[in-house]
Amino acid sequence: MALLEVKNLEVSFETPDGVVQAVNGMSFTLDQGETLAIVGESGAGKSQMVLAFMGLLAENGSVRGEALFHGNDLLKMKPRGLNGIRGKQIAMIFQDPMTSLNPFLTIEKQMAEVVMHHQGLRREEAKAHAVEMLRAVRIPDPEERIKQYPHEYSGGMRQRVMIAIGLLCEPELLIADEPSTALDVTVQAQITELVSELRKQTRMSLMLITHDLAAVAEVADRIIVMYAGEAVETGGVDDIFYRPQHPYTRGLLASVPRLDRASDDELQAIPGNPPNLQELPEGCRFRDRCTEAMEQCRKRPPLWVSDDGRSSRCFLPMEGGRTLQNATEPEHDE
């Protein structure tokens, strides 16, 4: 059984100017020990998808579908049940290290409370454990620094603290929601490396959420490419990098700097912007920006799947794939 199985997850937000459809029919599985990357531009719905099954959506948000963790649906759990899983079996590292730690509490308090609550450790044991964890994420002089407040840490250090907090209870699943802008690129690369290195020492599964395809090339087993709330392509890391099927994935790859390309002026971001989530177009959501758009793309594109777990939603055929009949798919339009 998969560790996490998400089925037809839908997230929408009520706003004064209408309903925002942030996530549409996301389905995927995550096995034990696997590293799954969710890649997509800003606003693709990556964070909201995860927040939804963690029970952390804003009040104006609502979620439908299923998120089975060890076969139990997280979306149907009572607060007490969910709290027994959050922070203990599933830990989450948030996007913005500058605001995700409580500025009024010392790092010690913010770390110790996790193990005291979930594992019933006493304060002294909890502190000792927290110090070890800070050491593991390479915070220098952890015995002293643990007494400090977040504002005494740099952005990269705070991100490390967030990781340390996430790992305190040795969770089965760690979700790292990476910032698109908050940190500089080299710090970000170090952090990603650190997370995946720490992961290797355990049987932990990892979900990496990023806008940067290149950042996960080394560490991910599988990749889901998200666009406007949907998975447009799913595949193993080699499939995505060497045999991309969907025009959006190819566009993303063209904007990734690579050693085998001469200069970086060949880099091209995909022109245009994602569609407005309040008035999603009927046909393919990528149509306005797609270089291969055809007349039929005004209709909803089919989903291609293959036996080795790849998928693509496009009118262009996927190599080695077969289409799922649209009729067997759930409707999203009520």
Next chain:
Amino acid sequence: MRQEGLLRHAAVRLLGLIPTLLVLITIAFFLIRMAPGGPFDGEKVLPPEIRANLDANYHLDEPLLQQYFRYLGQIITGDFGPSFQYKDWTVNELIAQGFPVSATVGGLAMLLAFVLGTLIGTVAALRQNTAVDYSVMGVAMLGISIPNFVVAPLLILGLAVYAGWLPAGGWDWSWQRMILPVITLALPAIAYIARLTRGSMIEVLHSNYIRTARAKGLPESLVIRRHAFKPAILPVISYMGPATAALITGSVVVERIYSIPGLGSYFVQGALNRDYTLVMGVVVFYGVVIVVLNFIVDLLYAWLNPRIRYSEAP
């Protein structure tokens, strides 16, 4: 390092208080002198010689500016002079009589306002946009907008005259006589603090660090107590300074209505009788109280907020 910074911060702030007090004293001094009449314009007209004698005795015959500097020199030593009205009393003695009473009522009112205000505000924030929220905040709005000289008679009528549960006024240091004045005085502050707390609590609950706390699997009650409460009451802490000033103003009215022998009663009496020294004494004394309390609140705020760096303080 933090301690040291805090001390320096305190010293700088204290020095800054002196000009404030000086301005207060100056304005009060000339304002009371501008009011028509004087301390000896009583019922019976005094013979001119006696009048001149009295004026000379109290230096009222000197030019105003000279009196002003004489007064400044005097209060620097902590001496507010003799009262014009209460012949055998010095102003210092009157203050020593009245202040403990006023401070008890005011302190209790402040405590009540803080506890109830933050509690109500937090409940309203947690029940945001529900019937509970709307009704609590509606009542709070009333609390702010109805003046205490209207609230007091209503309370007296309801709880003292009709129900007979509590005495209508007077003072003997018993808790029964404290209840109504304390409630009257606290009501507007409760309402204001509740609104402040509700607003900042809602804001704090939307912050990223609260989301982190929830993601840790902490129960919601712990999230609120440990992670949200302190940041949410910071605006309330900074309001405590102005609240003291408002409370002291309110106490002047409330002490009159409930016949409480506090400083406010002396102040009103002094103002009516042009008892220059008494009025000035109360004004300066309350000025110092407000300034000192503001100073303490400021330190408390700095102490509660680890992000404040004292070296940058003005």
